[in-house]
Amino acid sequence: MPKILNDEDVIVKVEYSGGEFPARKDRPLPLGHEFSGIVHEVGNKSIFKKGQKVVVDPNRACNLCNFCRGGNYQYCLRAGINSTIGIWNDGGWAQ
Ligand SMILES: [Zn+2]
Numbered sequence: 001m002p003k004i005l006n007d008e009d010v011i012v013k014v015e016y017s018g019g020e021f022p023a024r025k026d027r028p029l030p031l032g033h034e035f036s037g038i039v040h041e042v043g044n045k046s047i048f049k050k051g052q053k054v055v056v057d058p059n060r061a062c063n064l065c066n067f068c069r070g071g072n073y074q075y076c077l078r079a080g081i082n083s084t085i086g087i088w089n090d091g092g093w094a095q
């Protein structure tokens with residue numbers, strides 16, 4: 001079971017995860033870049049509440065670069081599509 005490490009962390013109990021073909025053949029990992037669930041645990045500064053239904057955005061963003069500021073965080077050079085959950089990191093099926 002994952003643990004809260006940072007005040008803004010959220011742990012989601014996955015209720016639904018889409019299926020897809022593996023994007024990477026060099027490092028198999030749990031799939032599921034589209035998933036939703038129920039908030040199970042939150043950090044002290046999280047804007048989410050336990051029991052809340054959520055849909056997870058699989059892309060990460062720095063929220064500082066021009067792409068992020070323009071709402072195109074999928075192109076973020078520090079995160080973006082190169083950090084997508086279920087493609088580059090364990091996906092919704094990891095639960
Ligand atoms: Zn960015």
